[in-house]
Amino acid sequence: MPCSIEVKNLSKSFNKICAVDNVSFCAYPSQIIALLGPNGAGKSTLLKMITGVTFPTEGTVTVNGKVAALLELTAGFSAQMT
Numbered sequence: 001m002p003c004s005i006e007v008k009n010l011s012k013s014f015n016k017i018c019a020v021d022n023v024s025f026c027a028y029p030s031q032i033i034a035l036l037g038p039n040g041a042g043k044s045t046l047l048k049m050i051t052g053v054t055f056p057t058e059g060t061v062t063v064n065g066k067v068a069a070l071l072e073l074t075a076g077f078s079a080q081m082t
Helices: 043-051
Strands: 004-012 017-027 056-062
Touching: 004 043, 017 043, 017 056, 043 056
Parallel strands: none
Antiparallel strands: 004 017, 004 056
16 A cells, blocks of 8 residues: 655754654555654644645655645634633
8 A cells, every 4th residue: 555645764954953853654545643742842843844834954755645734723723612
């Protein structure tokens, strides 16, 4: 089965500060993946690279199909719901 998303040796640095360091994984169709980590761990940066919002300093991202991500903290939430 081919990968839907393939991330190889992905790294991203901002002014010599490493946000993502050498991440690799393969996500298959209908598979669910969770990104867990403390603030500043690079979760949002990784998602932005997968969706093409920003580009890696090193490594490659290959996406077969469509990818969408809710990147903002308030995205998908309604203020009228509890």
